[in-house]
Amino acid sequence: xxxxxxxxxxTRRGPPGLRSAGTLGRAILSNRKxxxxxxxxGICIVMAIIPGVIAPGDPNAEAFMPGQGPSTANWLGTTSxxxxxxxxxxxxxxxxxxxxxAAGLLSTMISALIGVGAGYLGGTTxxxxxxxxxxxxxxxxxxxxxxxxxxSKTGGNTMIIAVLVATGWSYGARQLRAQVLSLRHRExxxxxxxxxxxxxxxxxxxxxxxxxxxLVANFLGASVYxxxxxxxxxxxxxxxxxxxxxxxMLYWAQNNEALQAGIxxxxxxxxxxxxxxxxxxxxxxxxFDEISNPVLRPVxxxxxxxxx
Numbered sequence: 001x002x003x004x005x006x007x008x009x010x011t012r013r014g015p016p017g018l019r020s021a022g023t024l025g026r027a028i029l030s031n032r033k034x035x036x037x038x039x040x041x042g043i044c045i046v047m048a049i050i051p052g053v054i055a056p057g058d059p060n061a062e063a064f065m066p067g068q069g070p071s072t073a074n075w076l077g078t079t080s081x082x083x084x085x086x087x088x089x090x091x092x093x094x095x096x097x098x099x100x101x102a103a104g105l106l107s108t109m110i111s112a113l114i115g116v117g118a119g120y121l122g123g124t125t126x127x128x129x130x131x132x133x134x135x136x137x138x139x140x141x142x143x144x145x146x147x148x149x150x151x152s153k154t155g156g157n158t159m160i161i162a163v164l165v166a167t168g169w170s171y172g173a174r175q176l177r178a179q180v181l182s183l184r185h186r187e188x189x190x191x192x193x194x195x196x197x198x199x200x201x202x203x204x205x206x207x208x209x210x211x212x213x214x215l216v217a218n219f220l221g222a223s224v225y226x227x228x229x230x231x232x233x234x235x236x237x238x239x240x241x242x243x244x245x246x247x248x249m250l251y252w253a254q255n256n257e258a259l260q261a262g263i264x265x266x267x268x269x270x271x272x273x274x275x276x277x278x279x280x281x282x283x284x285x286x287x288f289d290e291i292s293n294p295v296l297r298p299v300x301x302x303x304x305x306x307x308x
Contacts, residue, residue, distance in 0.1 A: 002223070010221025015212065016152040018113065018298055019216070023230075025140070025304050028220065028287070031287045032282075033283045033286050033287040034204055034283065034284055034287030034288070036283050037279070037280045037281070037282070037283030037284035037287060038250065038276075038280075038284065039145055040276050040279060040280035040283070041277070041281070042281035042283065043276070044096075044097055044273075044276065044277050044280065045097065045151050047090050047093035047094075048093045048094040048098070049094075051090045051093065051094055052092045054090045055086055055087035055089075055090040055091065055111035056082070056159060057084075057087060057133045058087075059083065059087040059091040059092075059218075059243065059244045060083060060088075060089075060242065061083065061084075062082040062083055063082060063083075063084075064076060064078045064082045064083070064084060065082060066078060066080050066081060066082045067079075067080055067261060067262065069262075070219045070265065074086060075296055076089065076265045076266075076269055077263060077265050078263075079252065079253075079258075079263065079265070080256040080258075080261060080263065085249075085265055085269055086269075087265050088249055089243055089249070089270065089273060091244040092244045092245045092246045092249055092270060092273065093273060094244075095157055095243055095244060095245035095246075096227065096230070096231070096245050096246045096247070096273065096277060097149055097277065098157065098225055098272070099157055099160060099161055099164070099227070099230045099245075100223045100224075100226045100227045100230070100277065101223065101227075102161050103160075103161050103165055103168065103222065103223070103226035103230070103267060103279075104219045104220070104222040104223030104226055106161070106165040106169075107164070107165050107168040107169045107172065107218075107219075107222040107226075108169075108172060108222055108230045109217060109221040110131040110169040110173070110219045111170075111171075111172030111173040111175075111218055111222075112131060112163065112172075112173075112176055112208065112218075113173065113175075114129050114169070114173045115129075115133070115174065115175065115176030115177040115180065116180050116203055116207060116211075116287070117129060117203070118130055118173070118177045118180075118204055119176065119177040119178070119179070119181045120180050120184060120199065120202070120207060121199065122184075124280070125127065126177075128226070129173075129177075130177070133170050133174055133177075133300065134143045135194050136167070136169070136170035137170045137171065139167075141167045141229075142166070142229065142232070144167055144232070145164070145167050145229060145267060146165050146236065147171075147234065147280070148163045148166070150158045150238060151256045156231070156239055156240040156246075157239065159239065159242060160233055160238075160239050161226075161236075162231050163233075164225070164226045164229055164230060168225050168226065168229075169222075169223025170224060171221075172218040172221070173216065175218065176182065176211065176214065176215075176218070179211055179214055180211075181205060183207060183211075188206060189202060189207070191205050192205075197201070214287060216288050217288050217289060218286055220281045220282075220284050220285035220288065221285055223281045224278050224281045224282055227274060227277055227281070228278060229272070230245075230247055230248070231246060231247040231270075233247065233252065234248045234250070234251055235247055235250045235251050236251070237251050246270035246274050247270070248272075248273075249266065249267075249269070249270035250267060250270050250271065252266075253266040253267040253268070253270070256267050275297070294301070
């Protein structure tokens with residue numbers, strides 16, 4: 001008996017990258033926390049990409065009457081120096097977002113390098129890398145950040161990113177090492193070793209793809225840490241206080257007693273911006289945990305069935 005002839009064209013699948021992007025997009029759209037976080041992050045990204053379109057001109061220009069309230073010309077009023085608060089708020093999104101993303105990415109890369117390397121290679125390498133990780137874990141992070149930043153005050157945002165990366169990678173490295181230890185003796189890794197694959201290739205091609213959700217969560221958590229810590233450093237006057245950012249806005253508002261001077265929006269606006277950006281990363285972090293954790297998925301489905 002001959003096999004039935006196929007009349008339709010064979011199904012073509014897109015490249016793996018596009019399929020992964022599509023899966024990620026559907027996961028975000030199906031999760032309320034992820035969708036809310038993505039919308040908030042999208043707003044911040046738009047502000048960071050086109051600040052000159054939203055608020056044209058120099059945000060530090062002293063071109064208006066000082067200490068004015070909101071008006072059609074200055075939506076959030078003016079500072080004690082006659083600067084437009086709305087323009088400073090919009091332009092400040094770029095520096096704050098760059099610090100968060102750069103510090104989050106670099107911290108995640110170092111965490112992956114040290115944590116995955118320690119967990120997979122084992123032996124003396126694991127002992128040495130774990131010792132370094134433990135030392136950074138027990139050091140009080142924020143006092144160390146303040147001390148380093150104070151001695152490198154002229155470095156600007158680059159210095160702040162470097163300090164945040166140096167103090168923010170150790171927790172993620174510990175998590176990744178624990179995950180690698182649980183994967184170390186799985187069948188697919190044993191098969192790769194029997195094929196004669198090199199260790200670096202096994203780590204890149206076999207281990208890291210199976211830890212994508214944890215790496216994403218690591219990046220999001222490191223970004224939240226970077227946002228809050230960078231704002232705290234800039235509020236203390238560390239870094240370049242003349243660079244437009246939400247942290248430096250808080251620094252100048254506090255120095256000029258904005259609340260007592262009747263200019264509350266000078267302090268409220270950057271606080272809302274920091275909370276929005278930090279909340280966006282935090283919501284995405286919680287959502288990715290729910291999306292990637294198989295224990296949580298059935299719980300959501302059962303709750304959905306019980307809802308009348």
